[in-house]
Amino acid sequence: MTLQETLTTHIQQAVQNVFGLTIEKVEFQATRKDFEGDVTMVVFPLVKALKGNPVEIGTQIGNYLVANTIEVEKFNVVAGFLNLVIADAFYINFFNTIKDNETFGFVSSKEGEKAVMVEYSSPNTNKPLHLGHIRNNLLGYSVAEIIKASGKKVYKTQIINDRGIHICKSMLAWQKFGNGQTPESTGLKGDKLVGNFYVEFDKQYKKEISELIAQGKTEEEAKKLAPSILEAQQMLRKWEAGDEEVVALWKTMNQWVYDGFEQTYKNLGVDFDSYYYESNTYLLGKEVVQFGLEKGIFEKDPDGSVWIDLTEDGLDRKIVLRSDGTAVYMTQDIGTAIQRVKDFPDVGGMVYTVGNEQDYHFKVLFLILKKLGFDWADSLYHLSYGMVELPSGKMKSREGTVVDADDLMVEMTTTAQTISEELGKLEGYSNEEKATLYKTIGLGALKYYMLKVDPKKQMLFNPEESVDFNGNTGPFIQYTFARIQSILRKADFDYKNVVSSEIEIHEKEKELIKQMQLFPDVIQSAAAQHSPALIANYTYDLVKEFNSFYQQVSILGEENLDKKVFRVQLAKSVGNTIKNAFSLLGINVPERM
Structure with a gap:
C-alpha cells in the first residue's frame, strides 16, 4: 500500500471519529519547498461538508493522525493545507519490503485477463528502415513492455506492406538495371539492395516525365504516360493474376528485405510475437462488408461501390469497397483486426503505433468496428506520434535522402x-x-x-x-x-x-x-x-x-x-x-x- 493510500484510510477514520462523517476521497499534493512536510492534504474540499474553518479542520485531523498513527510524526497547517511530516520508520519499513525485490514496480498478468496486442514497425518492402521507423519501433516496443509491466499479457505484432505498386517499382528496376545482383554478390543487406532499385526507378521515372513534358505533354499527362509507370502497373496486374515469373521474383526480393529487416530489429533490440503480411490480408474484410450491407451499416451506391455514412458522428462518408469490387485500405484494416482476434482469442484491445498523419483513418476504423458490434472495439487505441526531423529538414525516401536506421x-x-x-x-x-x-x-x-x-x-x-x-x-x-x-x-x-x-x-x-x-x-x-x-x-x-x-x-x-x-x-x-x-x-x- 502506498503512503497516500495509507494516509487516505487514516484520514477517513479521523473524519469519522472527530466529525462523525464519512468521506470517500482525499486530495493530496506535494508539500511546497518553503514548508516543512513530506506530503500535503488539501483541506478545502472538506470545508463545505464539515462546516468549519479550514485551519481548524486541518488542525483537528493533524492532531488525530499524530496521536493515532505511526506514520505521521508532526504536522503544520497553512491556510487550507495540512502539511504532514512522515516518520522515518515508515520509509525504512517500506524500504525493507522492496530492497530485495528485483522486479519492484512490475505487476504479473492475471490468469484469464484479456490481452493487449501492440502493432508497430509495419514497413514497406521496397526500402530499408529509416529514422522514422526507429521512432515507431522504439515507441511500440516500449509501450508493449510498459503495458506488460502494468499487469497485462501483451502480443507484439506488425503488418508488412509487401504488395502494391511501390513493390513493383523496385522489382521492375532490378529487372532492368540489376544484372542479376543479389545481397550475396554485392555484400549489401537485402533491404538496402532493394531500396537502391526503388531510388533507381524514381530517377528513370522522372527522366521520362521530363522528356514527355518536352514533347508537349502536361505534367499530369506525363506522369500517367511514362513508360516506367505503365510497366510497373502491368507488373502489378500480373502479380494479382498470379503470374508465376512475377510472383517468383516478388518472393525472392521480399525475402531479401525480410532478412535485412530482421538484422535491423536485432541490432535495435526489438522483437515481435507475430507477423501479418498485406499480401495475405488485402482481401480480408470483403465478407465483413457484405455482413454490414445486410445489417444496414453500409450502403451501396448506384455504381456498385459500398460506403458508410459517418456524418452524424462528425466524420464523413467513407468508401469500403470500390465499384469494381476491389478492397481499399480501410476494408483490409477491418478484416485484419477481426482476423487478429480470431488468431488470438484472448485479445481484448489493440494499440496501433502509426504516425499522426493517419489520425482520421483510425477514427473511422475504430468507429466502423464499433458499429459492426465488436465489443473489443472500445479498447482500440491509436498511438499517434509526431514525425522526426533532422536539423537539415524532412527526409524523402524516393530521392534516397532518408537517414538509414x-x-x-x-x-x-x-x-x-x-x-x-x-x-x-x-x-x-x-x-x-x-x-x-x-x-x-x-x-x-x-x-x-x-x-x-x-x-x-x-x-x-x-x-x-x-x-x-x-x-x-x-x-x-x-x-x-x-x-x-x-x-x-x-x-x-x-x-x-x-x-x-x-x-x-x-x-x-x-x-x-x-x-x-x-x-x-x-x-x-x-x-x-x-x-x-x-x-x-x-x-x-x-x-x-x-x-x-x-x-x-x-x-x-x-x-x-x-x-x-x-x-x-x-x-x-x-x-x-x-x-x-x-x-x-x-x-x-x-x-x-
Whole structure:
C-alpha cells in the first residue's frame, strides 16, 4: 500500500471519529519547498461538508493522525493545507519490503485477463528502415513492455506492406538495371539492395516525365504516360493474376528485405510475437462488408461501390469497397483486426503505433468496428506520434535522402566511442568489452532521446546532443547506474541485513525512498497514457535525486555500520529501479563506464 493510500484510510477514520462523517476521497499534493512536510492534504474540499474553518479542520485531523498513527510524526497547517511530516520508520519499513525485490514496480498478468496486442514497425518492402521507423519501433516496443509491466499479457505484432505498386517499382528496376545482383554478390543487406532499385526507378521515372513534358505533354499527362509507370502497373496486374515469373521474383526480393529487416530489429533490440503480411490480408474484410450491407451499416451506391455514412458522428462518408469490387485500405484494416482476434482469442484491445498523419483513418476504423458490434472495439487505441526531423529538414525516401536506421545506429556507436575515449576512463577494458560498451551507450542515447519526448509531439533529432554525458540523456543515467555498481563492488562488508526502523535517516535518503515509491504508479500511468516519456523522465528525476544524495551524504565513508549498510542497500535499490525503468525503454545499462 502506498503512503497516500495509507494516509487516505487514516484520514477517513479521523473524519469519522472527530466529525462523525464519512468521506470517500482525499486530495493530496506535494508539500511546497518553503514548508516543512513530506506530503500535503488539501483541506478545502472538506470545508463545505464539515462546516468549519479550514485551519481548524486541518488542525483537528493533524492532531488525530499524530496521536493515532505511526506514520505521521508532526504536522503544520497553512491556510487550507495540512502539511504532514512522515516518520522515518515508515520509509525504512517500506524500504525493507522492496530492497530485495528485483522486479519492484512490475505487476504479473492475471490468469484469464484479456490481452493487449501492440502493432508497430509495419514497413514497406521496397526500402530499408529509416529514422522514422526507429521512432515507431522504439515507441511500440516500449509501450508493449510498459503495458506488460502494468499487469497485462501483451502480443507484439506488425503488418508488412509487401504488395502494391511501390513493390513493383523496385522489382521492375532490378529487372532492368540489376544484372542479376543479389545481397550475396554485392555484400549489401537485402533491404538496402532493394531500396537502391526503388531510388533507381524514381530517377528513370522522372527522366521520362521530363522528356514527355518536352514533347508537349502536361505534367499530369506525363506522369500517367511514362513508360516506367505503365510497366510497373502491368507488373502489378500480373502479380494479382498470379503470374508465376512475377510472383517468383516478388518472393525472392521480399525475402531479401525480410532478412535485412530482421538484422535491423536485432541490432535495435526489438522483437515481435507475430507477423501479418498485406499480401495475405488485402482481401480480408470483403465478407465483413457484405455482413454490414445486410445489417444496414453500409450502403451501396448506384455504381456498385459500398460506403458508410459517418456524418452524424462528425466524420464523413467513407468508401469500403470500390465499384469494381476491389478492397481499399480501410476494408483490409477491418478484416485484419477481426482476423487478429480470431488468431488470438484472448485479445481484448489493440494499440496501433502509426504516425499522426493517419489520425482520421483510425477514427473511422475504430468507429466502423464499433458499429459492426465488436465489443473489443472500445479498447482500440491509436498511438499517434509526431514525425522526426533532422536539423537539415524532412527526409524523402524516393530521392534516397532518408537517414538509414542501420547507418544511424553505427553513427551513434561511433559517437559514443569518440566521447568515451576523450573522457579516458576505459583502462583495463578489452577491445571486445569496449565495443560492447560503445554500442550500449550509443543505442541508449538514441532510444532515450527518442522516448523522453511525449509521443504526440513532433521532434528534432540531434545525434550529438543525445550522447552528452550530462543532462537529461541516456548516457548520463547509464553513468549513474555504473557509479552505483562501482559502490557495490567496493563495499567489502555484508550489507544484506534488514535495516532497523529505529535508525535515523538523512533528508536526502528520505527523498530517494519517496522517489522510488512513485515507480509503481508511474508504470501504471505510462501504460494508461501509452507514454514511455513518463518512464524516461521519472528515471531522470530519480537519478538527479541519487546524485544529490551521493554528493551530500557519505556512503562507504560512513563510520556508523548500520547507516553504512542502509546507504549501500539504498544505492543498490536505486540501481535496480534504474535498470527496471530502462528495461521498459529497451535500454541496457553497463556495469562499468
